Amino acid sequence: MQTFAAQFANAHDLMVVMPMVMLTLFACGVLIIDLLLPAGDKRWNAATAALGLLFAGGSLWRVQATLAHQGMLGVSAFNGSVVMDPMAIFFCWLFLIATGITILISVRYMEIEQEDHGEYYALMLFSVVGMMCMASGKDIVLLFIGLELMAISTYVLVGFLRRDKRSNEAALKYLLLGAFSSGIFAYGLSLMYGLSGTTDVTLIGRRLAGLPESSHPILMLAVVTTLAGLFFKIAAVPFHQWAPDAYEGAPTAITGFMSVAGKAAAWALLLRIFAFALRYEQTIWMPMVIAVAVMTLTGGNLAAMTQNNLKRLLAYSSIAHVGYMLLGLVAWNETGIKGILVYLLVYTFMNLGAFAVIVSLRRRDLIGDEIDDIAGLWFKRPVEALLMVIFLLSLGGIPPLAGFYGKYFIFLSLIETGHYVLASLAVFYIAVSLYYYLRIINAMLMRPALDAEPIQPAFGLRLALWVTALATVGIGLFPEIFIRAAAWTMTAPRAVTQAFLR
Amino acid sequence: MMHTVLFIIFAVVCVAAAINLLAQRHPINSALSLIVVMGSLALLYLLLGAEFVAAVQIIIYAGAIMVLFVFTIMLLNAGEEELSKSSRVAIVFGVPAVAVIVAALAYILSRGAGTAALGDFIGGPKEIGRLLFRDFLLPFEVTSVLILIAIMGAVVLARREER
Numbered sequence: 001m002q003t004f005a006a007q008f009a010n011a012h013d014l015m016v017v018m019p020m021v022m023l024t025l026f027a028c029g030v031l032i033i034d035l036l037l038p039a040g041d042k043r044w045n046a047a048t049a050a051l052g053l054l055f056a057g058g059s060l061w062r063v064q065a066t067l068a069h070q071g072m073l074g075v076s077a078f079n080g081s082v083v084m085d086p087m088a089i090f091f092c093w094l095f096l097i098a099t100g101i102t103i104l105i106s107v108r109y110m111e112i113e114q115e116d117h118g119e120y121y122a123l124m125l126f127s128v129v130g131m132m133c134m135a136s137g138k139d140i141v142l143l144f145i146g147l148e149l150m151a152i153s154t155y156v157l158v159g160f161l162r163r164d165k166r167s168n169e170a171a172l173k174y175l176l177l178g179a180f181s182s183g184i185f186a187y188g189l190s191l192m193y194g195l196s197g198t199t200d201v202t203l204i205g206r207r208l209a210g211l212p213e214s215s216h217p218i219l220m221l222a223v224v225t226t227l228a229g230l231f232f233k234i235a236a237v238p239f240h241q242w243a244p245d246a247y248e249g250a251p252t253a254i255t256g257f258m259s260v261a262g263k264a265a266a267w268a269l270l271l272r273i274f275a276f277a278l279r280y281e282q283t284i285w286m287p288m289v290i291a292v293a294v295m296t297l298t299g300g301n302l303a304a305m306t307q308n309n310l311k312r313l314l315a316y317s318s319i320a321h322v323g324y325m326l327l328g329l330v331a332w333n334e335t336g337i338k339g340i341l342v343y344l345l346v347y348t349f350m351n352l353g354a355f356a357v358i359v360s361l362r363r364r365d366l367i368g369d370e371i372d373d374i375a376g377l378w379f380k381r382p383v384e385a386l387l388m389v390i391f392l393l394s395l396g397g398i399p400p401l402a403g404f405y406g407k408y409f410i411f412l413s414l415i416e417t418g419h420y421v422l423a424s425l426a427v428f429y430i431a432v433s434l435y436y437y438l439r440i441i442n443a444m445l446m447r448p449a450l451d452a453e454p455i456q457p458a459f460g461l462r463l464a465l466w467v468t469a470l471a472t473v474g475i476g477l478f479p480e481i482f483i484r485a486a487a488w489t490m491t492a493p494r495a496v497t498q499a500f501l502r
Numbered sequence: 503m504m505h506t507v508l509f510i511i512f513a514v515v516c517v518a519a520a521i522n523l524l525a526q527r528h529p530i531n532s533a534l535s536l537i538v539v540m541g542s543l544a545l546l547y548l549l550l551g552a553e554f555v556a557a558v559q560i561i562i563y564a565g566a567i568m569v570l571f572v573f574t575i576m577l578l579n580a581g582e583e584e585l586s587k588s589s590r591v592a593i594v595f596g597v598p599a600v601a602v603i604v605a606a607l608a609y610i611l612s613r614g615a616g617t618a619a620l621g622d623f624i625g626g627p628k629e630i631g632r633l634l635f636r637d638f639l640l641p642f643e644v645t646s647v648l649i650l651i652a653i654m655g656a657v658v659l660a661r662r663e664e665r
Contacts, residue, residue: 009639017640024647031654078640119658126651133644141641149648156655171659217610 009078015066016077016084018059019092020129026052027125034118042116046107049121053100056128060096064089080200081139090341091135091268094348095128098261101352101464106253108458109359113161113251120160124257127153131265140189140199140277143269147185147233150265151178154258158250170249177232177242185229191222192277201276209280223284226273233266236292236326237299240319244303247315252362252369255311256355259318260348267325267344271337274329282332290330290422297323297425301432310358311369313436314351317395320433321347324410327426331413339409346394346402346475353391353468357384360457360465371440376449384457385444387469392437394472397430402475509549516542529580533571540564554627 014021030048037044063084067075074085103121110116130153133146155178159171193199195215196207211219232239247255278285300320307313325343328336360381361368368374378385394401407430414423457465519538526532544559634642 020644079637081638081640117658119654123651123654123658126647129644129647139638139641141638142644145641145644145648149644149651152648152651152655156651156658159659162659162661214613217613221607221610 012075013077015059016063016075017082018062019056020132022056022059023052023125023129023132026055027122027129030118030122030125034122037118042111042118043107045116045118045121046103049125050100050103052125053096053103057093057096060089060092076138081142082133082136083138084136087268087271087341088132088136091264092132094264094345095131095135095261098257098264098348098352099124099128101348101356101468102253102257102261104460104464104467105256105352105356105359106251107460109251109253109362109461112362112364115161115251120157123153123157127157128261131261131268134265135268135272137269137272138201138276140193140201140204143201143272144182144186144189146265147269148182150262151182151233154254154262157254158246158258160254161251164249166249167251168249170246174242174246181229181232181239184225185232188222188224188226188229191218192226195219195222201272204277205279208277219281220284223278223281224288226278227285227288230266230270230273231292234263234270234322234325235319236322237295237319238292240296240299243319244312244315247318248309248311248369252311252355252359255315256352256359259314259355260351263318263322264344264348267340270329271340275337286330286332289326293323293326293330294422294425296320296326297429301429301436304436305432307436308371309369310371310374310440313371313440314354314358317433317436318351320429321395323429324407324426327419327422328410328413330419330422331410331417333413333417335409335416336413339406339413342409343406346406346472349468349471349475350391350394350401350403353465353472354388354395356461356464356468357388357391360384360455360461363453363455366451366453371443372450374440375443375447377444377455380449381455381457384455384465387465388444389441390469390472392441394476396434396437398434400476402472404476405479505549509546512542512545512549516546527583529575529583530572533568533575536571537564537568540568554630 026048029052030045033048034042034045063075067084067086067089074083074088076083102124106120107116110120127150130146130149130151133142134150137143137146155171155175158174159168161167192204192208195211195218196204198204198207208219228239232242235243247259250258274285296319300316300318300323304313304316304320307316321343325340328340328343330336331339357377358369358374361373361377366373374388377388390401394403397403397407407426411423411426414420414426516539519535519542523532523535523539526535540559540563544556544564547556547559
């Protein structure tokens, strides 16, 4: 007999959302511990947050084991508002890894900035809760609330350096543009709800397909506004203006976090909406996606060529990377979706690695985010310089590094679907992107250092550097072994894409 | 018939107050226009049969939130907004752009406007409670985290310099 409470939630429901519950609990824990810690011992906040990630990982593993054990394609809970399918689990792992590396990078950096407060780590964990909702939500209400949870935590994190004018300005700009785009996105979702009468993404997809001819103009409006909101969140041209400013002003570790985890979450949301709610509206969105992909590739790559600030340069380069991922969406076959997921995975490591090197340039009285600041790194810290070369070449897509495999699957999917013009355009832009990555490498290896101040990366930072570098080289050299080692996770994209495209 | 007349009256009041909100230069006038917007929205909800949402709209938005707005404006002693050069540019390009978008939206909505059934949803407190605590339990709980973040964010950004 069902108890009264069981009709609201039961142990099964709780098991499915346990990773998010764990993160929420530990985030609150960080807030409380922060009050007890004396001013010098704030590192324990970071340790607590990292422990929270471990516990979340453990509960995620339990969900995954349940799935594998019962051979299902996904478990849903809370009356179908959340579903843990292989794609959601894949993204959740990605968020946890990215957050772990960011915490390693942050500890010393926030001490130098004299802003090592517990809220920093708590906000990071809360934003991961939002990201997990975005990746696993099956209901547009949950998807939207997850998006806002992630976005609001990120606004605060961007403005965390209160003494820095750039940080404050970036947070305000990001907040205003982000709220505006969320409004447009919510408008699109509300139109979809109005047209279909349901908030479940699968049902929306089915009902939109069965709409009469007379509602097509409104359907078009719904798709256009939803896409505009999504394109803003992944920072695709022409909705990218916030990205360079927000990336430049944010604490460098947070810039890395946003460009990796935040972007992956936005992609998870986008894939969920495209693959379920809009899966039969391909004729409407395909021309828009193609146009935005071409603009994004062009805008991101060309703007990156003229930047002198490293964070700004990597911001534009991350816009350009979104362009490549959008090409996978244009192909819209199994290889394309797999390409996007692999791309996001390898991008996590190589981009966070590059940001870790930039973080190491931050010293007592040196901001260290201009190209001039990285000049001569080879003569000061040859190891870090070498690792940076690896990250940059991987970002450029040079085999045998990990970045190559992201682009490889995207190109393969384009050729499979006969988009030869787009494929050759993308290859052309790889050449362009090598120019600005090589510019940084040239500054590091060929130019003399402009300041004599030594660079001494902290232990956590060095650990983060080695982890990301090993992953970048390891995935690149042994993709098969890596795929087999992470067997279940990496079959996730395949299982999901089959479910999507059937 | 009565229904349509009432709808038109309150819809026009709502849009007019919203335009007035933007046109006013003094923040207090804008805040007062916002109350009119909220109030007429509440009446529109009432016309749709959602009594509970209408009541909540009045209590929370027109009541609590507006009081906060007015308090903030008074505390900051915010004066009249000054027209800068860029805001003039925004008017020159923004107003026509808004007109174009409104015209396009009106055209699309008028062409595609059909009658949509609202389903058997009755906007009473009981139904809303059931929806919130059963069908949308998880989003509801996540919203509480969202509110926590908002409070924390305000504290973080407004914190006083202690060193």
